Each structure stands twice: as structure tokens, then as C-alpha cells.
Amino acid sequence: MNMPTMVPVLRHNISPFLDPGSRTKANSLAIVQLSRDNLVPVYLQRPTGEHDGYKEGAVVNTKYGSYPHSTMLDVPWGSQIRASKVDTGSRGRKRKRPDGEDAGRPATDNNNNNNNNNTEEKTVETPKEESEPTNGAAAVAKPAVDDNSGFIHILPPTPEIWTMSLPHRTQVVYTPDYSYILHRIRARPGSVLIEAGAGSGSFSHASARAVFNGYPTPEYTKRKGKVYSFEYHEQRYHKMKSELEEHGLEGIVQLTHRDVYKDGFNIDGVSPQADAVFLDLPAPWEALQHLVRRRSTPGNDGWVSPLNPSKSVYICTFSPCIEQVTKTVSAMRRLGWVDIEMVEIAHRKLHTVRDRIGLNLPVDRGVNNSPKDVEEALARLTEIENRAREHARDSQLGGDDADATPMDVDTTTTKQNGNDGRQWSSKPWLDGRLVTRGEPEVKTHTSYLVFAILPREWTEEQEAAALARWPCGGEPKQVIGSLDKASRKKERREMLEKAGKSGDRNSRRKERIEQIGSPPPAPAQ
Numbered sequence: 001m002n003m004p005t006m007v008p009v010l011r012h013n014i015s016p017f018l019d020p021g022s023r024t025k026a027n028s029l030a031i032v033q034l035s036r037d038n039l040v041p042v043y044l045q046r047p048t049g050e051h052d053g054y055k056e057g058a059v060v061n062t063k064y065g066s067y068p069h070s071t072m073l074d075v076p077w078g079s080q081i082r083a084s085k086v087d088t089g090s091r092g093r094k095r096k097r098p099d100g101e102d103a104g105r106p107a108t109d110n111n112n113n114n115n116n117n118n119t120e121e122k123t124v125e126t127p128k129e130e131s132e133p134t135n136g137a138a139a140v141a142k143p144a145v146d147d148n149s150g151f152i153h154i155l156p157p158t159p160e161i162w163t164m165s166l167p168h169r170t171q172v173v174y175t176p177d178y179s180y181i182l183h184r185i186r187a188r189p190g191s192v193l194i195e196a197g198a199g200s201g202s203f204s205h206a207s208a209r210a211v212f213n214g215y216p217t218p219e220y221t222k223r224k225g226k227v228y229s230f231e232y233h234e235q236r237y238h239k240m241k242s243e244l245e246e247h248g249l250e251g252i253v254q255l256t257h258r259d260v261y262k263d264g265f266n267i268d269g270v271s272p273q274a275d276a277v278f279l280d281l282p283a284p285w286e287a288l289q290h291l292v293r294r295r296s297t298p299g300n301d302g303w304v305s306p307l308n309p310s311k312s313v314y315i316c317t318f319s320p321c322i323e324q325v326t327k328t329v330s331a332m333r334r335l336g337w338v339d340i341e342m343v344e345i346a347h348r349k350l351h352t353v354r355d356r357i358g359l360n361l362p363v364d365r366g367v368n369n370s371p372k373d374v375e376e377a378l379a380r381l382t383e384i385e386n387r388a389r390e391h392a393r394d395s396q397l398g399g400d401d402a403d404a405t406p407m408d409v410d411t412t413t414t415k416q417n418g419n420d421g422r423q424w425s426s427k428p429w430l431d432g433r434l435v436t437r438g439e440p441e442v443k444t445h446t447s448y449l450v451f452a453i454l455p456r457e458w459t460e461e462q463e464a465a466a467l468a469r470w471p472c473g474g475e476p477k478q479v480i481g482s483l484d485k486a487s488r489k490k491e492r493r494e495m496l497e498k499a500g501k502s503g504d505r506n507s508r509r510k511e512r513i514e515q516i517g518s519p520p521p522a523p524a525q
């Protein structure tokens with residue numbers, strides 16, 4: 001009897017960047033959103049006792065309050081988390097650390113209020129070893145107690161959010177740029193990319209998601225999408241290496257510590273066979289010499305091209321100044337790259353709002369309570385004058401509301417109704433003119449992007465094989481569509497005659513009349 005063969009499947013801890021699941025989990029990356037542009041990466045830990053002086057276990061301290069990790073665990077992504085009152089325990093007391101640092105600083109000093117644009121190292125809550133319970137008792141964390149000092153949202157990591165929250169070690173490639181770059185270099189599931197330098201890993205995360213089509217397994221022989229990333233700076237290399245592991249991306253992004261100008265892009269002499277290349281280097285033209293199909297320089301026996309031999313390769317280089325662009329383009333031309341093009345991304349946020357102007361609108365945010373036109377201004381003045389006149393008459397007569405001032409106008413109705421008696425919509429988002437305003441300051445230039453294509457090599461034999469398979473070029477020559485009117489008429493007549501129809505206009509008219517009958521006689525005058 002034939003037994004089905006069992007294929008062992010390697011189970012990977014799938015990256016939260018590729019599949020975060022529906023809820024937060026322990027020992028995984030989550031992003032704490034403090035405000036729209038203020039995001040903090042946190043590695044959530046299950047509380048097992050006092051941590052860093054907090055009885056509730058690990059705590060994220062922000063200017064919007066304190067958040068024990070226990071309150072952020074096992075909740076649906078996107079949940080709003082309320083701040084907690086935390087028991088600082090021993091943290092409140094001054095204690096000296098071995099390095100002489102004061103470990104008893106107040107909770108707010110651990111504020112993760114980051115500025116996204118600085119290039120300084122940001123605080124990332126990384127998993128730390130739990131501190132020993134002080135009294136030798138079982139490690140049990142104190143349950144968190146709600147506080148009304150604020151709230152945060154807990155978000156799943158995505159390359160876009162990571163770009164906004166990552167610890168900056170260098171200038172990074174931002175989302176508007178990398179989304180365009182990945183599209184232009186045809187990065188898609190299954191692509192193999194070369195990236196240099198890795199820097200802070202912003203582009204690496206985005207490209208890993210773009211090429212991902214499963215983790216490589218020994219039994220799956222077809223190659224999977226992969227990013228071969230290179231970084232020259234040793235500290236950055238080590239930091240990024242550990243980040244890739246923590247994010248479950250080490251199978252997708254292969255990071256190598258290397259000066260690519262000198263040593264190129266092959267890994268232990270083996271070609272990555274890249275389909276696309278992204279260079280974010282100070283001198284991309286120096287790396288281009290390694291991105292060729294073949295080398296003529298002596299002493300390169302056994303050298304293989306790092307590029308995929310059976311495909312055209314797409315490249316993008318990212319340079320902040322035009323001098324670098326000029327040098328890159330010259331090198332590309334020399335090395336046979338074609339379709340060279342430079343693009344600058346001009347990123348501009350547009351705010352679309354309803355512009356509500358009018359005296360009769362309720363006082364509300366986004367409402368400008370001034371006359372929307374001359375007509376409304378005149379109507380309002382007339383109304384005030386009439387009331388003033390009435391008031392003067394009433395005071396002469398000594399009426400009941402003689403004390404009322406002209407301004408004691410009942411505005412309740414005018415607040416709700418227009419002068420034309422029209423009720424304002426109770427849906428403010430439908431009122432007013434829809435206007436779109438750009439940012440006053442346009443944050444445009446990040447860098448110049450140079451794109452190019454290196455066609456695949458094509459031998460005489462391949463040309464002959466292609467011609468044999470798809471024969472073309474042997475057809476009789478035929479000119480279609482003559483330029484002058486007489487020739488076009490002649491061509492048409494010949495065509496119609498060939499199709500069995502009459503070539504000249506009068507015969508065609510006669511034929512049609514025969515088919516549908518004569519037109520009715522014109523009416524007598």
C-alpha cells in the first residue's frame with residue numbers, strides 16, 4: 001500500500017510586519033501611538049513580577065500617563081488603552097546603579113516623547129530581564145489600576161509606522177519615496193533585491209514586505225523573495241542585525257557587513273541574482289562597477305555578476321544633491337544602463353475641509369461667524385436698525401420691554417435658520433464649501449531618485465532560437481494609410497471593390513436607395 005510521504009514543514013515565527021494576527025501578544029513588537037505623529041515601538045512583555053521598580057511589571061511612561069504592558073497585552077490591534085496608576089515601589093526611592101547612574105528618577109523621566117526628525121538614538125522599549133522579586137516571594141505583578149490621566153492606541157507594526165517610529169541612526173528613506181521606488185524597480189512577491197546601505201532599516205522593512213512570498217524552506221526549491229542588504233558601519237550593522245531578528249525578518253533580509261564600493265555584492269562568491277537594486281550611498285557611482293553583467297578587467301576570473309542573468313535589472317539610486325546625480329548618470333551610461341531618468345518626489349499634504357462662513361451658523365469649530373456675502377451683511381444691519389427703531393418707539397411709549405437694548409436680540413432662531421428661513425443642516429460635514437488647502441510650507445525635497453534599466457544579455461544563438469520560435473520579418477512589405485488625399489481615396493475604392501462593393505460614391509448611393517427605397521418627395525411649396 002502506498003503511504004503518503006510526510007514533508008517536514010519548518011515553522012517560522014512569522015514577523016509581525018508580515019502577519020501581526022488580530023491581537024497583541026507577548027515578546028512581540030507593538031507600536032504605541034501617543035499622538036498622530038508620535039509613535040513609540042515597544043516589545044510587550046508578560047508581567048512576572050516587579051520590573052525596574054514598578055510593581056505592575058514593565059511600564060511605558062509617557063507624558064499622557066503610565067501604561068503597564070499587562071494592560072496592552074492580548075487586546076485587538078487598534079485598541080485604546082487607558083493610563084494606569086502605577087506603584088513605583090522601590091523606584092520612588094533613590095538608589096544607585098553600578099554605573100553610578102541615578103536609577104530612582106521619577107517616572108516621567110522615562111518619557112518616550114520622540115521627535116521623528118532628529119537623527120539621535122530614540123528610546124525603544126526592548127525586552128529586558130525581569131528584576132528579581134525583592135523579598136524572594138513568588139514573582140507576581142500587581143494588577144494595574146485605571147487612571148484618568150490619558151490614553152494611547154496600540155498599533156501593529158507596519159513598515160510605514162516603523163519608519164515614523166524607528167530609532168534613527170542615519171537619514172532614512174520615507175514612505176512617499178520608498179513606495180514610489182519599490183513600484184518603479186518592480187519589487188513584488190518573489191523578487192530578489194540588493195540594498196546598500198542599510199542605515200536605519202527603513203527601506204529594508206518596506207522592501208522585505210514587498211518581496212515576501214513565504215519563508216525559505218529546504219524542501220521548497222524555487223527561490224523566494226529576498227533582500228540582500230549591505231552596511232559598512234559596524235555598530236549600525238550589529239544594531240540592525242538584532243532588529244531583524246527581533247522582527248522575525250532575518251529569513252527575508254540577509255544583512256552583510258561590507259564596504260560595497262570595494263567588495264561588491266556577491267555573498268561568498270555566490271551571486272544573489274538580483275532582479276532590482278536600490279543604492280542609498282554617499283557615492284553610488286563607485287558601487288556601480290560591481291553591478292554589471294560581465295567584467296573585462298584582468299584578475300576577475302571566476303567572478304560572477306550579482307544580477308539575474310535572465311531578466312532586465314531595475315535600479316534606483318537615492319542622492320541628496322545634483323552633483324551626485326550627474327556622476328551616477330555618467331557611470332550608468334558608461335556601464336550600459338538604459339532608460340536613465342531622474343525623479344524628485346514633491347510630497348505635499350492636502351487638507352480638505354468644509355469652509356463654513358455665515359452669521360446664522362451655530363458657533364462651532366471650523367465655523368467663521370461673519371457675513372458670507374454682502375446680502376447677508378445688509379440683512380443683518382437692517383435687522384439691527386429695525387430693532388433699534390422698535391426699541392426707541394417702545395421707550396417713548398414706556399412699554400414693558402423698554403429696558404431691552406437693541407442688542408438683546410433673540411438669536412436662537414437666527415443661529416439655527418438662515419435669513420431665507422432655511423434650516424441649516426444638522427450634519428455639519430455636509431454644510432459649507434468644500435475647500436482643499438495645501439501645507440503652507442512644502443516639505444518636498446528629500447532626495448533625487450535616479451532610475452535605470454540594465455537589459456539582459458542576448459546572444460546570437462538566443463536571437464536565432466527566438467526567431468525560429470516566433471518567425472517574423474518575412475511578410476511582404478505593405479504601406480497602410482497613404483499620406484495624400486487622392487491616394488487614400490484610391491485605396492478605399494480598391495478596398496471596397498475587393499469586398500464586392502462599388503468603389504465610387506454615386507454607385508454606392510444608388511445601391512443604398514435600391515436597398516431602402518426612394519426618399520419621400522419633398523413637400524410642395
Ligand SMILES: C[S@@+](CC[C@H](N)C(=O)[O-])C[C@H]1O[C@@H](n2cnc3c(N)ncnc32)[C@H](O)[C@@H]1O
Nearest residue numbers: 170173197199200201202203232233259260280
Ligand atoms: C543614508 S543611510 C541609508 C538609510 C537607509 N536607506 C534607510 O532607509 O534607513 C546610508 C548608509 O550607507 C552606509 N554606507 C556608506 N558607505 C557604504 C559602503 N561603502 N558600503 C556599505 N554601506 C555604506 C552608511 O554607513 C549609512 O548607514
